[in-house]
Amino acid sequence: MKAIILKEVGEAENLILADVPVPSIAENEVLVQVKAISVNPVDAYVRRNKPYLDVIYQTTGAEHHVILGWDVAGVVTETGKNVTKFKAGDDVFGNFKFIGQANAYAEYVAAPEKELVLKPANVSFEAAAGATMAAMTAWQSLVNIGKIKKGDKVLIHGASGGVGHYAVQFAKHFGAYVVGVSSAENRDFVLGLGADEFIDYKTQVFEELVTDADIVHDTVWTEDDKHIERSLKALKPGGTLLSLIVYPEPEFIERALREKNVNVLRVNVTPNENYEENMAYVARLLASGEVKTHISHVFPFEEMYKAHALIQTKNTVGKIIVVP
Numbered sequence: 001m002k003a004i005i006l007k008e009v010g011e012a013e014n015l016i017l018a019d020v021p022v023p024s025i026a027e028n029e030v031l032v033q034v035k036a037i038s039v040n041p042v043d044a045y046v047r048r049n050k051p052y053l054d055v056i057y058q059t060t061g062a063e064h065h066v067i068l069g070w071d072v073a074g075v076v077t078e079t080g081k082n083v084t085k086f087k088a089g090d091d092v093f094g095n096f097k098f099i100g101q102a103n104a105y106a107e108y109v110a111a112p113e114k115e116l117v118l119k120p121a122n123v124s125f126e127a128a129a130g131a132t133m134a135a136m137t138a139w140q141s142l143v144n145i146g147k148i149k150k151g152d153k154v155l156i157h158g159a160s161g162g163v164g165h166y167a168v169q170f171a172k173h174f175g176a177y178v179v180g181v182s183s184a185e186n187r188d189f190v191l192g193l194g195a196d197e198f199i200d201y202k203t204q205v206f207e208e209l210v211t212d213a214d215i216v217h218d219t220v221w222t223e224d225d226k227h228i229e230r231s232l233k234a235l236k237p238g239g240t241l242l243s244l245i246v247y248p249e250p251e252f253i254e255r256a257l258r259e260k261n262v263n264v265l266r267v268n269v270t271p272n273e274n275y276e277e278n279m280a281y282v283a284r285l286l287a288s289g290e291v292k293t294h295i296s297h298v299f300p301f302e303e304m305y306k307a308h309a310l311i312q313t314k315n316t317v318g319k320i321i322v323v324p
Protein backbone atom coordinates (compact mmCIF):
# COMPACT_ATOMS: atom_id res chain seq x y z
CA MET A 1 0.00 0.00 0.00
CA LYS A 2 0.98 3.64 -0.31
CA ALA A 3 1.89 5.59 2.80
CA ILE A 4 3.54 8.88 3.60
CA ILE A 5 6.72 8.21 5.49
CA LEU A 6 8.88 10.70 7.31
CA LYS A 7 12.30 9.93 5.91
CA GLU A 8 14.08 12.12 8.42
CA VAL A 9 13.07 14.38 11.29
CA GLY A 10 12.79 17.96 10.04
CA GLU A 11 10.99 19.94 7.38
CA ALA A 12 7.69 19.12 5.70
CA GLU A 13 9.50 18.08 2.48
CA ASN A 14 10.80 15.06 4.38
CA LEU A 15 7.31 13.56 4.11
CA ILE A 16 7.39 11.36 1.03
CA LEU A 17 5.20 8.79 -0.68
CA ALA A 18 6.40 5.19 -0.27
CA ASP A 19 5.28 1.57 -0.62
CA VAL A 20 4.91 -0.22 2.71
CA PRO A 21 3.17 -3.44 3.81
CA VAL A 22 -0.52 -3.33 4.77
CA PRO A 23 -0.66 -3.46 8.61
CA SER A 24 -1.92 -6.57 10.35
CA ILE A 25 -4.74 -6.19 12.86
CA ALA A 26 -4.94 -7.26 16.48
CA GLU A 27 -7.99 -9.13 17.82
CA ASN A 28 -9.67 -5.90 18.94
CA GLU A 29 -8.82 -3.95 15.79
CA VAL A 30 -10.31 -3.32 12.38
CA LEU A 31 -8.50 -2.71 9.12
CA VAL A 32 -9.70 0.54 7.62
CA GLN A 33 -9.27 1.62 4.03
CA VAL A 34 -8.54 5.28 4.57
CA LYS A 35 -10.58 7.78 2.56
CA ALA A 36 -9.52 10.99 4.29
CA ILE A 37 -6.93 12.09 6.85
CA SER A 38 -6.83 15.25 8.90
CA VAL A 39 -3.65 16.93 10.04
CA ASN A 40 -3.14 18.80 13.31
CA PRO A 41 -0.48 21.13 14.69
CA VAL A 42 0.88 18.24 16.79
CA ASP A 43 1.68 16.31 13.58
CA ALA A 44 4.04 19.07 12.46
CA TYR A 45 5.43 19.44 15.96
CA VAL A 46 6.32 15.75 16.21
CA ARG A 47 7.75 15.75 12.66
CA ARG A 48 10.24 18.43 13.67
CA ASN A 49 11.13 17.25 17.18
CA LYS A 50 13.44 14.29 17.48
CA PRO A 51 12.91 13.71 21.23
CA TYR A 52 9.13 13.41 20.73
CA LEU A 53 9.56 11.26 17.66
CA ASP A 54 11.95 8.99 19.53
CA VAL A 55 9.53 8.55 22.42
CA ILE A 56 6.46 7.92 20.28
CA TYR A 57 8.10 5.70 17.68
CA GLN A 58 10.87 4.33 19.90
CA THR A 59 13.43 5.23 17.28
CA THR A 60 17.06 5.72 18.03
CA GLY A 61 18.80 6.14 14.67
CA ALA A 62 19.43 9.38 12.82
CA GLU A 63 16.71 8.56 10.28
CA HIS A 64 13.08 7.93 11.07
CA HIS A 65 11.15 5.91 8.56
CA VAL A 66 7.92 6.39 10.43
CA ILE A 67 4.33 7.06 9.45
CA LEU A 68 2.74 10.00 11.29
CA GLY A 69 -0.93 10.85 11.84
CA TRP A 70 -3.83 9.99 14.14
CA ASP A 71 -7.07 11.11 12.43
CA VAL A 72 -8.89 9.16 9.72
CA ALA A 73 -12.20 8.41 8.09
CA GLY A 74 -12.60 5.33 5.93
CA VAL A 75 -14.21 1.97 5.30
CA VAL A 76 -13.76 -1.17 7.40
CA THR A 77 -12.36 -3.97 5.23
CA GLU A 78 -11.46 -6.58 7.86
CA THR A 79 -12.29 -7.19 11.52
CA GLY A 80 -10.26 -8.77 14.32
CA LYS A 81 -11.78 -11.84 15.96
CA ASN A 82 -12.94 -10.00 19.09
CA VAL A 83 -14.52 -7.10 17.20
CA THR A 84 -18.26 -6.78 17.78
CA LYS A 85 -19.00 -3.17 16.90
CA PHE A 86 -18.22 -3.12 13.17
CA LYS A 87 -18.40 -5.29 10.07
CA ALA A 88 -16.68 -5.04 6.72
CA GLY A 89 -18.20 -2.23 4.67
CA ASP A 90 -18.95 0.08 7.62
CA ASP A 91 -17.90 3.71 7.21
CA VAL A 92 -16.05 4.88 10.31
CA PHE A 93 -13.99 7.75 11.67
CA GLY A 94 -11.86 8.51 14.70
CA ASN A 95 -8.72 9.75 16.39
CA PHE A 96 -6.85 6.63 17.45
CA LYS A 97 -3.73 5.50 19.33
CA PHE A 98 -2.97 9.10 20.28
CA ILE A 99 -0.19 9.86 21.10
CA GLY A 100 1.29 6.54 20.05
CA GLN A 101 1.92 4.79 16.75
CA ALA A 102 -1.33 5.10 14.80
CA ASN A 103 0.45 5.26 11.40
CA ALA A 104 -2.53 7.09 9.94
CA TYR A 105 -0.90 8.58 6.82
CA ALA A 106 -1.58 5.41 4.89
CA GLU A 107 -4.04 3.72 2.55
CA TYR A 108 -4.86 1.22 5.31
CA VAL A 109 -4.71 1.53 9.09
CA ALA A 110 -5.17 -0.93 11.96
CA ALA A 111 -7.37 0.83 14.52
CA PRO A 112 -8.94 -0.38 17.80
CA GLU A 113 -12.72 -0.66 17.43
CA LYS A 114 -13.18 1.37 20.62
CA GLU A 115 -11.53 4.39 19.03
CA LEU A 116 -13.79 4.54 15.98
CA VAL A 117 -17.45 5.39 15.51
CA LEU A 118 -19.82 5.01 12.58
CA LYS A 119 -19.72 7.83 10.04
CA PRO A 120 -23.19 9.16 9.24
CA ALA A 121 -24.08 8.47 5.60
CA ASN A 122 -24.78 12.14 4.87
CA VAL A 123 -21.38 13.32 6.17
CA SER A 124 -18.43 13.20 3.78
CA PHE A 125 -15.27 11.27 4.64
CA GLU A 126 -13.40 14.59 4.58
CA ALA A 127 -15.78 16.26 7.05
CA ALA A 128 -15.70 13.21 9.32
CA ALA A 129 -11.89 12.99 9.23
CA GLY A 130 -11.78 16.62 10.38
CA ALA A 131 -14.07 15.98 13.33
CA THR A 132 -11.67 13.72 15.19
CA MET A 133 -8.78 15.06 17.29
CA ALA A 134 -9.79 18.71 16.93
CA ALA A 135 -13.43 18.03 17.73
CA MET A 136 -12.62 15.72 20.67
CA THR A 137 -10.23 18.32 22.07
CA ALA A 138 -12.92 21.00 21.99
CA TRP A 139 -15.49 18.58 23.42
CA GLN A 140 -13.36 17.23 26.25
CA SER A 141 -12.24 20.74 27.12
CA LEU A 142 -15.60 22.48 27.17
CA VAL A 143 -17.96 19.65 28.04
CA ASN A 144 -16.08 17.02 30.08
CA ILE A 145 -13.64 19.30 31.88
CA GLY A 146 -15.17 22.79 31.61
CA LYS A 147 -18.73 21.54 32.38
CA ILE A 148 -20.19 24.14 30.03
CA LYS A 149 -23.85 24.97 30.63
CA LYS A 150 -26.62 27.05 29.16
CA GLY A 151 -26.08 30.78 29.61
CA ASP A 152 -22.32 30.54 30.26
CA LYS A 153 -20.22 33.28 28.70
CA VAL A 154 -17.36 31.52 26.95
CA LEU A 155 -14.29 33.17 25.45
CA ILE A 156 -12.75 30.98 22.76
CA HIS A 157 -9.26 31.80 21.54
CA GLY A 158 -8.29 30.58 18.08
CA ALA A 159 -11.98 30.46 17.20
CA SER A 160 -11.32 30.12 13.47
CA GLY A 161 -8.88 27.20 13.84
CA GLY A 162 -9.35 23.45 13.86
CA VAL A 163 -10.16 23.11 17.56
CA GLY A 164 -11.71 26.56 17.90
CA HIS A 165 -14.25 26.25 15.11
CA TYR A 166 -15.68 23.12 16.74
CA ALA A 167 -15.46 24.77 20.19
CA VAL A 168 -17.63 27.69 19.02
CA GLN A 169 -20.23 25.34 17.54
CA PHE A 170 -20.29 23.03 20.59
CA ALA A 171 -20.59 26.00 22.95
CA LYS A 172 -23.56 27.31 20.96
CA HIS A 173 -25.10 23.83 20.98
CA PHE A 174 -25.04 23.92 24.79
CA GLY A 175 -26.63 27.37 24.87
CA ALA A 176 -23.58 29.43 25.79
CA TYR A 177 -22.90 33.06 24.88
CA VAL A 178 -19.73 32.89 22.78
CA VAL A 179 -16.97 35.43 22.26
CA GLY A 180 -14.62 34.23 19.51
CA VAL A 181 -11.05 35.51 19.21
CA SER A 182 -9.07 35.36 15.96
CA SER A 183 -7.57 37.79 13.47
CA ALA A 184 -9.87 40.22 11.66
CA GLU A 185 -9.78 38.35 8.35
CA ASN A 186 -11.65 35.49 10.04
CA ARG A 187 -14.31 37.68 11.68
CA ASP A 188 -17.12 36.71 9.29
CA PHE A 189 -16.21 33.05 9.50
CA VAL A 190 -16.28 33.02 13.32
CA LEU A 191 -19.55 34.97 13.53
CA GLY A 192 -20.93 32.64 10.86
CA LEU A 193 -20.19 29.69 13.15
CA GLY A 194 -22.59 31.25 15.65
CA ALA A 195 -20.29 33.33 17.87
CA ASP A 196 -22.16 36.23 19.49
CA GLU A 197 -19.17 38.56 19.56
CA PHE A 198 -15.80 38.71 17.85
CA ILE A 199 -12.46 40.06 19.07
CA ASP A 200 -9.49 40.63 16.76
CA TYR A 201 -6.42 39.69 18.79
CA LYS A 202 -4.17 41.79 16.57
CA THR A 203 -5.88 45.13 17.22
CA GLN A 204 -7.91 44.58 20.39
CA VAL A 205 -7.07 43.64 23.97
CA PHE A 206 -9.44 40.81 24.81
CA GLU A 207 -9.06 41.07 28.61
CA GLU A 208 -10.15 44.71 28.48
CA LEU A 209 -13.26 43.80 26.48
CA VAL A 210 -14.24 40.70 28.47
CA THR A 211 -13.83 40.51 32.25
CA ASP A 212 -16.84 38.36 33.13
CA ALA A 213 -16.37 35.08 31.27
CA ASP A 214 -17.46 31.85 32.92
CA ILE A 215 -15.03 29.87 30.78
CA VAL A 216 -11.93 30.83 28.80
CA HIS A 217 -10.71 28.21 26.31
CA ASP A 218 -7.04 29.06 25.76
CA THR A 219 -5.15 27.49 22.85
CA VAL A 220 -2.57 30.26 22.45
CA TRP A 221 1.07 30.43 23.41
CA THR A 222 2.92 33.71 23.06
CA GLU A 223 6.65 34.50 23.22
CA ASP A 224 6.28 36.21 26.60
CA ASP A 225 4.45 33.13 27.97
CA LYS A 226 1.87 35.49 29.48
CA HIS A 227 -1.21 34.53 27.48
CA ILE A 228 -2.82 32.46 30.24
CA GLU A 229 -2.11 35.30 32.68
CA ARG A 230 -4.13 37.54 30.37
CA SER A 231 -6.86 34.92 30.00
CA LEU A 232 -7.23 34.84 33.79
CA LYS A 233 -8.22 38.52 33.69
CA ALA A 234 -11.08 37.78 31.30
CA LEU A 235 -12.75 35.50 33.87
CA LYS A 236 -15.26 36.36 36.53
CA PRO A 237 -14.80 34.96 40.05
CA GLY A 238 -15.78 31.32 40.08
CA GLY A 239 -14.87 30.91 36.40
CA THR A 240 -12.76 28.25 34.70
CA LEU A 241 -9.61 28.67 32.65
CA LEU A 242 -9.03 25.75 30.29
CA SER A 243 -5.38 25.67 29.25
CA LEU A 244 -4.72 23.62 26.14
CA ILE A 245 -1.24 24.74 25.26
CA VAL A 246 0.50 25.88 28.44
CA TYR A 247 1.06 23.54 31.40
CA PRO A 248 0.22 25.98 34.22
CA GLU A 249 2.61 26.01 37.18
CA PRO A 250 1.12 24.87 40.53
CA GLU A 251 1.81 28.37 41.93
CA PHE A 252 -0.21 29.89 39.08
CA ILE A 253 -3.10 27.50 39.73
CA GLU A 254 -3.03 28.17 43.49
CA ARG A 255 -2.84 31.95 43.05
CA ALA A 256 -5.75 31.97 40.58
CA LEU A 257 -7.87 30.07 43.08
CA ARG A 258 -6.79 32.15 46.08
CA GLU A 259 -6.96 35.61 44.55
CA LYS A 260 -9.82 35.21 42.11
CA ASN A 261 -11.56 31.94 42.94
CA VAL A 262 -10.81 30.77 39.39
CA ASN A 263 -10.14 27.13 38.52
CA VAL A 264 -7.24 26.58 36.15
CA LEU A 265 -7.44 23.21 34.41
CA ARG A 266 -5.00 21.68 31.93
CA VAL A 267 -6.61 19.87 28.98
CA ASN A 268 -4.97 16.94 27.17
CA VAL A 269 -7.10 15.23 24.56
CA THR A 270 -7.26 11.54 25.35
CA PRO A 271 -9.31 8.49 24.37
CA ASN A 272 -10.91 8.35 27.83
CA GLU A 273 -13.89 6.28 28.98
CA ASN A 274 -16.30 8.80 27.43
CA TYR A 275 -14.62 8.82 24.03
CA GLU A 276 -17.06 6.57 22.15
CA GLU A 277 -20.11 8.26 23.63
CA ASN A 278 -18.69 11.73 22.92
CA MET A 279 -17.70 10.83 19.35
CA ALA A 280 -21.15 9.34 18.74
CA TYR A 281 -22.68 12.62 19.97
CA VAL A 282 -20.43 14.55 17.57
CA ALA A 283 -21.46 12.20 14.76
CA ARG A 284 -25.12 13.02 15.48
CA LEU A 285 -24.39 16.76 15.44
CA LEU A 286 -22.62 16.36 12.10
CA ALA A 287 -25.47 14.27 10.71
CA SER A 288 -28.09 16.83 11.75
CA GLY A 289 -26.02 19.65 10.25
CA GLU A 290 -25.95 21.54 13.56
CA VAL A 291 -22.17 21.21 13.58
CA LYS A 292 -20.14 21.41 10.39
CA THR A 293 -16.51 20.76 9.62
CA HIS A 294 -15.16 23.70 7.70
CA ILE A 295 -12.51 22.43 5.31
CA SER A 296 -10.14 25.09 4.06
CA HIS A 297 -7.84 22.81 2.02
CA VAL A 298 -7.93 19.29 0.59
CA PHE A 299 -4.61 17.93 -0.66
CA PRO A 300 -3.86 14.74 -2.60
CA PHE A 301 -1.77 12.20 -0.71
CA GLU A 302 1.56 13.05 -2.33
CA GLU A 303 1.12 16.67 -1.22
CA MET A 304 1.06 15.87 2.49
CA TYR A 305 4.07 18.15 2.83
CA LYS A 306 1.89 21.09 1.73
CA ALA A 307 -0.66 20.24 4.42
CA HIS A 308 2.16 20.22 6.99
CA ALA A 309 3.61 23.49 5.77
CA LEU A 310 0.18 25.08 6.21
CA ILE A 311 -0.72 23.57 9.59
CA GLN A 312 2.53 24.76 11.14
CA THR A 313 1.68 28.40 10.33
CA LYS A 314 -0.86 28.24 13.21
CA ASN A 315 -3.24 30.25 11.07
CA THR A 316 -5.38 27.45 9.75
CA VAL A 317 -9.04 28.16 9.08
CA GLY A 318 -11.07 25.10 10.07
CA LYS A 319 -9.45 21.84 8.99
CA ILE A 320 -6.87 20.70 6.44
CA ILE A 321 -7.62 17.33 4.87
CA VAL A 322 -5.45 14.94 2.87
CA VAL A 323 -6.95 12.26 0.62
CA PRO A 324 -5.00 9.05 -0.12
Ligand SMILES: NC(=O)c1ccc[n+]([C@@H]2O[C@H](COP(=O)([O-])OP(=O)(O)OC[C@H]3O[C@@H](n4cnc5c(N)ncnc54)[C@H](OP(=O)(O)O)[C@@H]3O)[C@@H](O)[C@H]2O)c1
Pocket residue numbers: 040041042133134137157158159160161162163164181182183184185186201219220243244245267268269311313314315316317318
Ligand atom coordinates in the same frame (compact mmCIF):
# COMPACT_ATOMS: atom_id res chain seq x y z
N1 LIG B 1 -4.06 20.12 24.77
C1 LIG B 1 -4.56 19.40 23.80
O1 LIG B 1 -5.03 18.26 24.01
C2 LIG B 1 -4.57 19.93 22.40
C3 LIG B 1 -5.24 19.21 21.40
C4 LIG B 1 -5.30 19.75 20.12
C5 LIG B 1 -4.65 20.96 19.85
N2 LIG B 1 -3.96 21.58 20.84
C6 LIG B 1 -3.25 22.83 20.56
O2 LIG B 1 -4.22 23.85 20.43
C7 LIG B 1 -3.76 24.81 19.50
C8 LIG B 1 -4.83 25.05 18.45
O3 LIG B 1 -4.98 23.87 17.67
P1 LIG B 1 -5.74 23.95 16.28
O4 LIG B 1 -5.75 22.61 15.68
O5 LIG B 1 -7.01 24.67 16.47
O6 LIG B 1 -4.74 24.92 15.48
P2 LIG B 1 -5.02 25.76 14.17
O7 LIG B 1 -6.04 25.05 13.36
O8 LIG B 1 -3.71 26.07 13.57
O9 LIG B 1 -5.71 27.11 14.68
C9 LIG B 1 -4.98 28.10 15.33
C10 LIG B 1 -5.90 29.27 15.55
O10 LIG B 1 -5.32 30.17 16.50
C11 LIG B 1 -5.61 31.49 16.10
N3 LIG B 1 -4.65 32.37 16.75
C12 LIG B 1 -3.34 32.54 16.46
N4 LIG B 1 -2.80 33.42 17.32
C13 LIG B 1 -3.80 33.81 18.16
C14 LIG B 1 -3.88 34.72 19.26
N5 LIG B 1 -2.81 35.41 19.69
N6 LIG B 1 -5.06 34.87 19.89
C15 LIG B 1 -6.16 34.18 19.49
N7 LIG B 1 -6.15 33.32 18.44
C16 LIG B 1 -4.97 33.13 17.80
C17 LIG B 1 -5.58 31.46 14.60
O11 LIG B 1 -6.36 32.52 14.09
P3 LIG B 1 -5.85 33.45 12.87
O12 LIG B 1 -5.55 32.53 11.74
O13 LIG B 1 -7.00 34.36 12.62
O14 LIG B 1 -4.60 34.15 13.38
C18 LIG B 1 -6.22 30.10 14.33
O15 LIG B 1 -7.62 30.23 14.30
C19 LIG B 1 -2.45 24.27 18.91
O16 LIG B 1 -1.37 24.88 19.56
C20 LIG B 1 -2.51 22.81 19.24
O17 LIG B 1 -1.23 22.24 19.36
C21 LIG B 1 -3.93 21.11 22.09
